[in-house]
Amino acid sequence: MRRAAAIGAPLLAIAGFALAQQAPAPRDMTALYRPFEAPPGERTRADVAWPAPAVAALPTPIAGIGRAATAPEIVGWDIAVRGDGRNLPPGRGTAKQGEELFITHCAACHGDFGEGLDRWPALMGGRGSLRGDQPRRTVxxxxxxxPGVFDYIRRAMPYAAPQSLTNDEYYxxxxxxxxINELVQEEDVMDRDSLPRVAMPNREGFVLEARPDTPNEACMTNCRQGRPVTVTMDSRQFVRPGSESGTAEPQ
Structure with missing residues (x-):
């Protein structure tokens, strides 16, 4: 019995050590959402440089397997455009040139003037509505x-054939x-230099999000803390496309 106890004691000690090692250590939850610190000063705009995140070195290539991507192959995938205009492609275009393109490729869903049809979203209007009880989040x-407008249009439109137009046509x-949002003139040329200079009305309307924004404990009583709750519905979410029963305005 003494021998068994002597043998069992180290095993228990080892098991206890393993259990202690598995206990989760407390951590700062916000670190999960902020991979690096924002630069000092203005922190809400994409045209302010952020420090580059640390990137681990790539593994050493295995001889005879794979090859380096060619420049044309990289260009085909590297289409993301930053808010400050970085990675905008060469090309140019004006609103006058874009009107016919919009009617051909976009108006069926968004209307001739971007007013929105059926359940498809409006692209214009809503200026000053974000502080109201029925905000309209248009361009x-x-x-x-x-530059984000260009990035999205080129990446996802036309709806049935995204990335099918030329850079000039996307500009x-x-x-x-x-x-149509009264932000540029009909003859203003949009290109990689002029587009980032367009001052969007809501340019200063974004704040650096500090997550997590809710406590870890569920609220069961007095959750509203006296604050009123309102519900805003958009009728376009509840009708079939083409039913003519939707409107361009929230109801």
Whole structure:
């Protein structure tokens, strides 16, 4: 019995050590959402440089397996455009050139003037509505940076054939969307130099999000703390496309 106890004691000690090692250590939850600190000063705009995150070195290539990507191959994938205009491609276009393109590729969903049809979203209007009880998040009222408009249109539109137009045509379409929001003139040329200079109305309307924004404990009583709760519905979310029962305005 003594021998068994002597043998069992180290095993228990080892097991206890393993259990202690598995206990989760307390951690700062906000670190999960902030991979690096924001630079000092203005921190809400994409045209302010952020420090580059640390990137681990790539593994050493294995001889005879794979090859380096060619420049044309990289260009085909590297299409992301930052809010400050970084990575905008060469090209140019005006709203006057973009009007016919918009009617051909976009108006079926967004209307001839970006007013929105059926359940498809409006692209214009809503200026000053973000502080009201029925905010309209359009390009003119909500979007922070004009290069982001180009990035999204080129990345996702036309709806049935995204990335199917030329850079000149995407610049022209971007110019037209900005024009119907009264942000540029019909003959203003939009390109990689001029587009980042367009001052969007909501440019200063974004704040650096500090997550987590809710406590870890569920609220069961007095959760509203006396604050009123309102519900805003948009009728376009509850009708079939083409039913003519939706409207361009929230109901």
């Amino acid at each position: 003119g009222s909500f979007w922070q940076h004009a 022209a379409l971007t110019a037209y969307v900005l024009f």
